[in-house]
Amino acid sequence: MSIDIYLLDYILFTNYIAIGYFMSKKCELTGKKPLKGYNVSHANNKTKRRFLPGIKKVKFRSDLLKKNFKFNVSNSALRTVDYKGGIDKFLRSAKTFRLSKKAKKLKSIIISKNF
16 A cells, blocks of 8 residues: 555655655654644543654755755645745745754755855
8 A cells, every 4th residue: 555655646746756654753844843732532531642744754856956865754845845846946945944954954055056
């Protein structure tokens, strides 16, 4: 079944290569973290739980640098990168405080190459 998911990802998104699912806690591009909350039963009993973001390990291809870069990203970040037209365009428009250290370095390299 996981092969079908990767095939579907490859068909829908062409700007990255899905490597697999990764149990990281934070998205490197959007900064999404686990949320805290409760499971609430019909009797209104509450038990603590965590809402984990859907994180994947993905290899992006930079058109400007002609290199591949691996990131742990959420599914919504994948859709945003695909919508923007690639990792280069996404990082140019991304806010720096949300990015990881690796993504910040890549952003600075892309901006310096662009001008």
